């Protein structure tokens with residue numbers, strides 16, 4: 001494949017919402033979901049995180065389980081997958097705890113007319129500026145340095161170009177951590193290979209379906225998902241994993 005394999009990983013309510021009606025930083029999953037989330041992270045070379053989810057939650061998910069960390073170490077992988085923030089604006093508060101987390105950070109600027117083809121590896125060398133919104137060059141200059149706080153940076157006009165760059169950078173397995181707008185834009189282009197959903201025993205109502213109301217899908221191409229795993233989890237949660245035929 002000329003692009004990475006993409007697995008969407010979400011915790012959703014029984015009525016398919018990923019956040020309560022009032023919105024905000026949702027924490028739907030319990031201990032069972034945490035377990036399968038970490039398993040997915042252990043599988044991944046990198047995660048994709050929507051900028052709005054990061055603004056609301058402040059940080060990304062980390063692997064804590066020692067056996068998963070040992071498994072990655074034995075495979076020669078970094079303890080945590082690279083955390084790539086997807087954004088158009090590139091505007092992220094520099095005070096987010098994300099910039100202090102023990103992981104490598106990447107930035108993917110999408111929808112920009114020009115793109116930086118080469119990712120610059122300055123791992124750990126860059127620290128965020130003090131508390132102000134970071135504003136990124138628009139459009140980023142060819143081969144320019146990553147933005148403050150990020151070790152690696154990519155930009156492109158669309159998903160196909162961006163994902164090809166990530167694959168060329170050696171990132172073959174991506175976990176997509178949401179939110180709805182990021183998931184919808186990937187589904188709209190048929191780019192998700194797997195849906196890993198934890199069903200949480202609650203009904204939330206409201207507008208925050210995991211597939212955004214504005215999502216434009218080619219429904220004919222969205223049938224035939226194949227069930228590859230179903231696993232009851234702690235706390236009455238249920239893991240289901242569906243893959244493309």
Ligand SMILES: NC(=O)c1ccc[n+]([C@@H]2O[C@H](COP(=O)([O-])OP(=O)(O)OC[C@H]3O[C@@H](n4cnc5c(N)ncnc54)[C@H](OP(=O)(O)O)[C@@H]3O)[C@@H](O)[C@H]2O)c1
Pocket residue numbers: 009010011012017018019023024025026027028049050051052053054056086087088089090091109110111177178179180181182183185212
């Ligand atoms: N239950 C769960 O498992 C789970 C997981 C994740 C999130 N959530 C919830 O989901 C909600 C946030 O979701 P959301 O849909 O509002 O936001 P989101 O998808 O997290 O982020 C949206 C932002 O991401 C960037 N983005 C997304 N798609 C893009 C594309 N195709 N091209 C360029 N940039 C793109 C844009 O950033 P810029 O604004 O910077 O341009 C956009 O405004 C929160 O309530 C959060 O708690 C739940």
